[in-house]
Amino acid sequence: MRKLLVTGGAGFIGSNFVHHVLSHTDDHVTVLDKLTYAGNRASLDGLPEDRLRFVQGDIADAELVDGLFAESDAVVHYAAESHNDNSLNDPRPFLDTNIVGTYTLLEAARRHGIRFHHISTDEVYGDLELDDPARFSETTPYNPSSPYSSTKAGSDLLVRAWVRSFGVRATISNCSNNYGPYQHVEKFIPRQITNVIRGIRPKLYGAGENVRDWIHADDHSSAVLTILDRGEIGETYLIGADGEKDNKSVVELILELMGEPRDAYDHVTDRAGHDMRYAIDSTKLRRELGWEPRFRDFESGLAAAIDWYRTNEAWWAPSKDGVEAFYASKGQ
């Protein structure tokens, strides 16, 4: 039985990974999560208490982190400030958590010689033109656009340096946009679904031509577990499921699946520095580690997510008004 420490395990993707690990392995999981506005203890409800421990705390708290690393066999690091729009409003927490927090974990990994997997994003590569035949691969140069993505890029580079200079046994994965249950209502898909539930018109930034490469969070989790088990130390793996869609099509599909006219949305102020297109080539992960995504039908995955938000209003309702007030103050 492996003892896993999962940082950010009360967030959207981290909690999905905890559910995945507890149902697919015999591992014991300790979650370290600060429970910022984005963390929710309820996302871990119903899991076996004898194999799950929850510790509320900050990844930048070196003493706390050191004690938890001493008790763990491996660490999977999800904790981050994750939302681009927030990073444009107030970058400071992004530096504190994504840079200093990751540095604090790496120093503990170095002291304890512990296996470390770092979760990152395709946004470190910047963006692609709509008509560019290229997709991001492990050799694409870093070119981040936002305070969020630049702090994630910085954290990736710290991991690489700690591997090379100090022999830390780390891997990195960079994944595309996730969707699924338990995603905070500030993010694009949950915001529009919960808008429709509340009778508010969905909000599309700019013309809505921007493309994101959607992957179900369950597929992200199975990929991370594969890399943790079989990935080569020092290597980076891109995770994606060939799910490119423009934002306008996604909003129209949400409206259609929810029984509303496909054009019942508003165009609002665009995001500053808005990346145009992300696209992932995950050949390395598929060829070298044999991973494949399970969710190949975006429409049915989206329909299931809509059902989840309809039946779990108590989970998201406390955040909804504050999020909409924030966006309204920005003309979004």
Ligand code: NAD
């Ligand atoms: P999220 O915002 O839903 O969750 C982040 C979690 O981290 C929350 O539970 C929060 O309380 C916790 N946290 C924040 N600061 C902390 C700190 N200082 N100490 C301890 N815990 C802290 O984010 P998410 O969407 O689940 O993303 C998780 C990770 O995956 C991030 O590293 C993000 O960059 C990466 N990622 C996300 C996506 C996506 O589409 N959401 C895609 C690729 C990569």
Ligand code: DAU
């Ligand atoms: O690519 C991976 C990244 O995906 C992760 O690293 C980030 O943590 C995650 O938040 C996500 O970043 P995006 O900025 O792509 O996701 P977001 O949900 O904020 O927006 C998706 C797209 O939808 C983007 O083009 C902006 C647009 N958008 C967003 C909102 C909230 C709208 O058109 N309307 C909206 O109301």
